[in-house]
Structure formats: C-alpha cells, structure tokens
Amino acid sequence: MNVGIIFALGIIASLMAITVSCIRPEFSKMIGLCGSCMLAISILPSLSKILDLIKSSADKGGINESYITIVLKCAGIACVCAICADTCRDMGQSAIATKLEFASRIAIIITAIPAITALLTLIENTI
C-alpha cells in the first residue's frame, strides 16, 4: 500500500466528479462511487496484517478464538455498512442509507448472540 497514491487517487476522483457534475450529475455520482470502491479495495488488504496482530495477541492473552471472530465479523459488517450508507447519502437517498444502518445494527446484534448467550449463562451459573 502506497499512501501517496491513495491520497492522490482521492483528490483525482473528487476533481473528476466535480468536472463532470455540471454536465451530467449522475456520472459524477458514479465517479464518486467508483473512487470510494477503489480506495477501499486498496486499503483493506493492509488491514489483514492488523487483524493478524489482534488474533495473535488474543491467542496469547487466552481469549477464546470464537469471541475474537465474532468481534471481527461485527467490525466487518460496520465497515461495509459505512461504505454503502455513505454511497446512498451521496446519491441523495438518505432514507435508504438510514435503513442500511438499521439493518447493519440488527446484523451485528445477531452476530453477537453467541457471546451474549455465553455471558448470560455465566451470570446465571454464578448466581
């Protein structure tokens, strides 16, 4: 990952979007969507090294691997939801963006149900 290229790509995509927006507004939204997708694609593979560090630290710390998987899945759902909701908002559809965020919240809670159940069982056994 070359950070300079990523920053330059962001500026170039924004400039092209402004250039085309006077002539054809829908194409400027497409340029914005494509630019944000390409930026996310170039940033995300570098995230895998950070995730490996988190997983190895959790292994050394004695945390169960399934709980770390749950946490990382929730982070992934939030990441994708942010990209999609911002795209909808850029295109002027803020109602759709709100529903996407709502759906992501529910998906995150459903993903975390095993951890919540384990916690409640632990409390129940203690009491």
Add this chain to the structure above:
Amino acid sequence: MDVNLIFQIAAIGITVAVIYHLLVRAGREDQAMLISIMGLIVVMMMVITQIKVLFDTVKTLFDL
C-alpha cells in the same frame, strides 16, 4: 488499482453529454434520452465489477 477507470467514466460522461446535446439540437430527443440511459448502464457495468471485488475482499478479510 487503476486510475484509468475514473478517467474512462469521466470521458464516457462527457461524450454522452455532447451526443445528447447534438441529438437534442437535431430534434431527436427520444434517441438522446436512450443514449444517455445507455451511457449510464455502461458506466454501471464498469462500477459493478469494482463493487464485486470490494465485497469479495471484505468477505475474505473478515470471514463473513
């Protein structure tokens, strides 16, 4: 990561706008509308490939 894709989309947008204005001036407004819709569909096809790569990356990265 290909910067050329953004330039291609901008070039298609400008070309479609020019052809649209030419056709409207020539009096063929329905063909102008069809050309603009087709340009949008072509650009959408190019963007959808990027969206697919993005979702595949997120899926493999976060084990979703």
